[in-house]
Amino acid sequence: MTGPLIDLSGAEPLEPERLQAYFALTEAASLLQHRVERHLRGEGDLSGVQFQILMRLASGDGRATMTELADGLVHSRSGLTYQAGLLEKAGLVTRAPSEQDERAVVVTITDEGVAVISRVLPGHIDVVRRSLLDQLSDDDVRRLAEMMARVRDHMRAEPPRSAAARRSPSRAPVSGEAGGPAQA
Amino acid sequence: MTGPLIDLSGAEPLEPERLQAYFALTEAASLLQHRVERHLRGEGDLSGVQFQILMRLASGDGRATMTELADGLVHSRSGLTYQAGLLEKAGLVTRAPSEQDERAVVVTITDEGVAVISRVLPGHIDVVRRSLLDQLSDDDVRRLAEMMARVRDHMRAEPPRSAAARRSPSRAPVSGEAGGPAQA
DNA sequence: GGGTTGTGCTTCGAACTCGAAGCATATACG
DNA sequence: CGTATATGCTTCGAGTTCGAAGCACAACCC
Numbered sequence: 001m002t003g004p005l006i007d008l009s010g011a012e013p014l015e016p017e018r019l020q021a022y023f024a025l026t027e028a029a030s031l032l033q034h035r036v037e038r039h040l041r042g043e044g045d046l047s048g049v050q051f052q053i054l055m056r057l058a059s060g061d062g063r064a065t066m067t068e069l070a071d072g073l074v075h076s077r078s079g080l081t082y083q084a085g086l087l088e089k090a091g092l093v094t095r096a097p098s099e100q101d102e103r104a105v106v107v108t109i110t111d112e113g114v115a116v117i118s119r120v121l122p123g124h125i126d127v128v129r130r131s132l133l134d135q136l137s138d139d140d141v142r143r144l145a146e147m148m149a150r151v152r153d154h155m156r157a158e159p160p161r162s163a164a165a166r167r168s169p170s171r172a173p174v175s176g177e178a179g180g181p182a183q184a
Numbered sequence: 185m186t187g188p189l190i191d192l193s194g195a196e197p198l199e200p201e202r203l204q205a206y207f208a209l210t211e212a213a214s215l216l217q218h219r220v221e222r223h224l225r226g227e228g229d230l231s232g233v234q235f236q237i238l239m240r241l242a243s244g245d246g247r248a249t250m251t252e253l254a255d256g257l258v259h260s261r262s263g264l265t266y267q268a269g270l271l272e273k274a275g276l277v278t279r280a281p282s283e284q285d286e287r288a289v290v291v292t293i294t295d296e297g298v299a300v301i302s303r304v305l306p307g308h309i310d311v312v313r314r315s316l317l318d319q320l321s322d323d324d325v326r327r328l329a330e331m332m333a334r335v336r337d338h339m340r341a342e343p344p345r346s347a348a349a350r351r352s353p354s355r356a357p358v359s360g361e362a363g364g365p366a367q368a
Numbered sequence: 369g370g371g372t373t374g375t376g377c378t379t380c381g382a383a384c385t386c387g388a389a390g391c392a393t394a395t396a397c398g
Numbered sequence: 399c400g401t402a403t404a405t406g407c408t409t410c411g412a413g414t415t416c417g418a419a420g421c422a423c424a425a426c427c428c
Contacts, residue, residue, distance in 0.1 A: 004243055021325045022312050024332035029213030030258035031339040047384080059188055066407060074214040076386050081408055083384085103393045103406040128206050135335045141205045143327055148208035151319045155215040231414080250377060260416050265378055267414085287376040287423045 032131055039127045044120040049075060049083045051124070054092060054117050057109040065104045092116055216315055223311045228304035233259060233267045235308070238276060238301050241293040249288045276300055 037048045046054070056072055057064060066084065070077050084107055087093040092113035098104035136144065221232045230238070240256055241248060250268065254261050268291055271277040276297035282288035320328065 017329060018313075018317050018325055019309075021320075021329035021332065022316060024329055024336055025213060025316075026217070027258060028332045028336040028339070029209060029217075031336060033210070033213075034258060035339070049384090067405090074211060074218060077407070078387075078409080079385050085408095098406095101394075101406080105407065125203075129202075131339055132206060132209075132335055133202050135338050136205075136331060140327075140331055141202055143324075144331060145201060145205035145208055147320060147324055147328060148205065148212045151316055152208055152212040152215060154319050155212070155219070155315055233414090251375090261377070262379080262417075263415055269378095282376095285376080285424075289377065 028132075032128075035127055035131050036124065039123060040120060043123050044116055046116070046120065047083065047086075049073070049079070050087055050092075051117075051120070053080075053083060053087060053107075054109060054113055057093070057107065058114055058117050062109045062114075063106055065098060065106055067104070069107065087113070212316075216312075219311055219315050220308065223307060224304060227307050228300055230300070230304065231267065231270075233257070233263070234271055234276075235301075235304070237264075237267060237271060237291075238293060238297055241277070241291065242298055242301050246298075247290055247292045249282060249290055251288070253291065271297070 033048065040046045040048060040051050044051075052073055053069060056069060066077070066080060069084075070080050073080065084093065084095060088095055092110055094108045094110060095105050096108070098106050133141065217232065224230045224232060224235050228235075236257055237253060240253060250261070250264060253268075254264050257264065259267075268277065268279060272279055276294055278292045278294060279289050280292070282290050317325065
């Protein structure tokens with residue numbers, strides 16, 4: 001009753017080296033994320049998502065709608081609402097309905113928000129460098145950036161397989177609703 | 185009030201290409217993780233962590249203690265307890281105190297657990313292939329696996345900076361407690 | 369052996385996440 | 399214009415995560 005209990009030769013074999021790449025990627029990314037979040041929480045009292053929101057705002061002109069933020073982040077909309085609420089409560093951000101579209105909410109970073117980012121960013125970069133970049137050669141970094149950008153763009157472009165568009169409420173879902181591909 | 189609000193020249197400059205690598209890695213890994221979890225939840229009704237636990241058990245001899253599992257996974261111990269409880273309730277795993285050490289809990293995968301993994305794995309691999317591997321050349325994959333393994337090992341080896349060992353309860357935390365490297 | 373310290377795991381409370389459902393505004397279409 | 403549909407965001411409930419504190423057994427030391 002010994003030996004591996006699972007037989008991997010189900011679909012196509014998929015050589016171990018490919019699985020290794022996948023597992024190592026997953027594990028390294030998780031470890032890195034944990035470290036980064038631990039640092040942000042300690043310094044500056046920010047969650048990872050809050051940091052991403054502030055970074056995105058600070059890198060541009062300081063303003064964006066919720067949808068624009070959601071499109072850039074890998075996050076649910078409701079979670080974004082929650083985190084934006086926290087940021088607003090902390091005074092790092094303001095929220096106000098858009099002029100052009102009453103439905104849209106424009107999130108604007110405050111001076112204090114900029115200050116927090118400025119204070120936290122050096123340490124953040126330091127963590128990333130120590131954990132990730134210092135282990136990679138210049139060529140590694142180039143290669144990695146190029147690969148990950150390719151993979152990211154591919155996933156952004158092609159919906160996951162079942163990107164069910166919002167169902168109409170007061171209507172029987174009879175006719176072909178295979179309209180537009182939706183965003184995540 | 186225009187132009188980027190943030191000045192990145194805080195610590196060392198850290199060329200944009202390096203930051204690009206970091207951001208792309210983070211984003212691609214997040215997207216991949218979301219896809220994988222969506223698939224696992226749909227098929228097989230498993231969370232990502234549950235899948236990892238089962239995989240780890242199925243790849244070995246089907247048994248491991250909680251600590252052994254925790255050391256392999258990037259997860260808190262309490263979270264592991266929770267997920268192991270769910271797996272046990274679902275009948276995919278059993279838990280029993282170890283013979284050699286009454287404190288330790290030995291988790292053992294059941295036949296049904298093996299069956300679930302076997303059923304879910306092909307689709308899982310398919311998602312990984314479509315999302316990640318198909319976008320990479322053979323050389324890319326080799327390179328990526330090697331890089332990520334290096335980074336992972338580095339983070340595993342070096343504790344995050346403040347791996348505070350468990351504080352003694354009935355004792356003042358005076359002397360240097362820089363004891364053993366802790367696991368996440 | 370009895371106290372001290374270490375280790376393995378669980379419990380607990382607070383915080384975060386997600387998808388579904390809901391509300392309000394905007395746009396399309398007759 | 400007026401109804402139907404699309405879009406932007408929030409609310410809600412259920413599930414998941416984490417770290418701190420706690421419990422139980424183990425190992426060490428005198």
